Amino acid sequence: MTTIIDGKQLAKDLNAQTQQRVAKLAERGITPGLAVIIVGDDPASALYVRNKHRKAVKLGIKSVVRELPATVSQADLMGVVTEYNQDPTINGILVQSPLPRGLDEQAVVAAIDPKKDVDGFHPVNVGRLFNNLPGNYPVSCTPRGIMTMLASLHIHLRGKHAVVVGRSRIVGRPMAAMLLNADMTVTTAHVYTKHLSDVTREADVLVVATGVAHLIKANDVKPGAIVIDVGMDRDDQGKLTGDVDFDGVFDRVGAITPVPGGVGPMTIATLMQQTVDICEWSEQRGNQ
């Protein structure tokens, strides 16, 4: 029997928890606030931002979307970040990725107050995660959501072998750090990895985030493995599909996330969770 890890349902459960936490804060007159900055008019980015905005509003989070033209200067974009850094009604700041050519994304992310870095992309927060520092700090939402999905399976991770395919700043690298922090033996594979199939077949937990549709097939997985598909690819018909050949591996694996309805919805739910986390942390600090 194969378990389908239902990201939509898990996201629903997490969102319900988040909504309750927002209601608790509301009793004290506190509203978590999220600011999303989107530059240019990439239609996919616009859709993601709209989905985040809708979800935030639904949960009772104040959501501000700032749309800037692709021609915006680096200085003006940084100025908008500074504005939200100083705005006490905003707890989380997110700059939608990717930015149009000519803009320095790393500089923009570094300008975000690390305490408001709801994406967990600021170098200070990345460093904390990498070093497994204790304490409260935001981390990348997609891998954090995946850790929540793994927790829902109630399996022991310690000492098991995790293989992460992909080494992006947003997914692969922070994912490997979180799995290592969970005491797993972690291998990161990527586009230059030789004999990839031999590596992935060793995985008790396999996380695939490459952007290559159906890269992983039945022969590339260990029987009984847990497979997390972060892919958001288009098939020949233009339909959304993953980096894993879901139907091909299905009978062989122990558990698997579908695309759509897997990691994607959990990413957004985790973003909402982390916005409220940040708000609560700032309350605990007495806003500084």
Ligand SMILES: Nc1nc(=O)c2c([nH]1)NC[C@@H]1CN(c3ccc(C(=O)N[C@@H](CCC(=O)O)C(=O)O)cc3)C=[N+]21
């Ligand atoms: N600063 C920043 N933070 C991000 O978190 C961020 C970003 N930039 N840039 C783009 C990626 C991508 N991302 C997704 C979120 C939800 C779905 C999602 O909900 N997907 C649905 C399907 C959506 C569809 O049908 O297209 C699903 O998998 O079921 C997908 C992708 C967040 N990202």
Ligand SMILES: [Mg+2]
């Ligand atoms: Mg998905």
